[in-house]
Amino acid sequence: MRSCLLFLLLTLSIGSQASACPESTQLxxxxxxxxxxxxxxxxxxxxxxxxxxxxxxxxxxxxxxxxATVEQGIQRYLTPSRAQPRAVQPLSASYQREHAND
Structure with missing residues (x-):
């Protein structure tokens, strides 16, 4: 009886520790x-x-x-590829026109 109770307590404490760890640690x-x-x-x-x-x-x-497929999926999830910044189009900086219709 005592060993069953000890086993139950250890099982519950391990389960609570597992749920307290962040997902990335578990993965x-x-x-x-x-x-x-x-x-x-x-x-x-x-x-x-x-x-x-x-x-x-x-x-x-x-x-x-x-x-290997499972391992690659977990690794991709843990280290996702970051989106590369887009090329920024230069501004013209010229806002003056000689005629209203130009």
Whole structure:
């Protein structure tokens, strides 16, 4: 009973800390976790037993591409490209006319 209560308190405190962190911090953490997933995926691929009789194979290259897509999306969100300033047209600074209809 006591360990269940301790577990519940720890879970609630971790959940409240996660919600107190800004979104950018949470997304940066997600990027670190994605790097860990990619490393684990590489290890799984190198240790995979590719049995020629197997009916299904795990598509490691596709999983890596999907992880890269997610990673790029988070990075683009965290560091958006800034709009470049437009070229400013020079002012004529000549407002005097000789005739009203010119």
């Amino acid at each position: 940066a953490l997600a990027l670190k976790q994605l790097n860990g997933v990619k490393t684990s995926l590489d290890r799984a691929r190198t240790s995979a037993n590719t049995d020629p009789q197997a009916r299904y194979y795990f598509d490691y290259p596709q999983a890596q591409r999907d992880l």
